[in-house]
Amino acid sequence: MSAVLIGLIALWMFNVWYPEPFRSLSGGLTLFFLIAFVDLLLGPGATLVVSSPGKSKREWRTDVALIVLVQLAALFYGVWTVYQARPVFLAFEIDRFRAIHAIEIPIELLGSGPPDTRVLPAYGPRLVAVRPFVDAKEEADATMAALGGVHLGARPDLWMSYENAVPQILEAARPIGELLNRRLDALAAWNDSSSYGSLNADEVLYLPLVGRSSFWTILLDRHNAHPVGYLPIDPYDP
Structure with missing residues (x-):
């Protein structure tokens, strides 16, 4: 049983x-x-x-x-x-993505996010983005909170619609070809995956993806910044 x-x-x-x-x-x-x-x-x-x-x-x-x-x-x-402990959001944070888990989100801030994020999803993570800071004080306060363990992406009061953040995401992302040329392990992971192998590298961008205890690479469509895949590679490694 x-x-x-x-x-x-x-x-x-x-x-x-x-x-x-x-x-x-x-x-x-x-x-x-x-x-x-x-x-x-x-x-x-x-x-x-x-x-x-x-x-x-x-x-x-x-x-x-x-x-x-x-x-x-x-x-x-x-x-x-x-x-x-489940992942509930995949948040764009300035120059990276972060997997946000239900337990990491301060309950008292949940009602301050966009209307469609005020109930934590039960069926897989959704996309959100951290909005630009309104002033230097907000940036300093958010930075101190992040140092204390409350990441920017786990702050509903800093969230904005993912679609509205697409221009910033595309600006921060880099062509996947750069990573594939620089890292043999990234190239091997790309080639070993049948789903990624069918992608045109010229149409894919990448950014770091922060997990609970490791870094991965998130692959993005260069036209709309929507995720198209993931590589178990830390792009920060030289």
């Missing part, structure tokens, strides 16, 4: 909450393995602890029921934690 539930959770997680590349970029795979490890070991381990040949059938059924309840509670808590 546990294995079936874990399988269903995996299907939902990796197709809805953590679609590629976020299962790696946002730690979805690590979180899933943690849930599976705890839940699949909890049942057999607890059964071994409480098992005793001298127990009556009633006592045995009671123990098994308690074990099932504990497993379900642990599973529910794990899934809730994964849900709270």
Whole structure:
């Protein structure tokens, strides 16, 4: 039973909450393995602890029921934690993109974003952009908050429509050919992917993409700045 539930959770997680590349970029795979490890070991381990040949059938059924309840509670808590940690926005921040997770957004600021961002998406991340600062004080305050752990892209009061930010994004992005010529690993990743291999490099730009603990490269359509793919390459490396 546990294995079936874990399988269903995996299907939902990796197709809805953590679609590629976020299962790696946002730690979805690590979180899933943690849930599976705890839940699949909890049942057999607890059964071994409480098992005793001298127990009556009633006592045995009671123990098994308690074990099932504990497993379900642990599973529910794990899934809730994964849900709270899911990526909800892909934010353009001045010269990069950042994966923004539900737990990173200050709840008190959520109502100050654009109307269509005031409810956190439950079905994969949406595109937003950080607007230009209104003055030097706002920039300084936002910088200090970022140093304290609240990234610019996690601030709804600094968000603007992604479509309105397209000119700034296209200006900040660089032709993918520059990265492919400079990095053999980027060229190999490009060539190894059938979906990217069909793209015309002249039509693709790139920018860094910041994840939970790693940098990737986001590929953008040079006409509308919409994402067309991702490379597991840190473009900041020389």
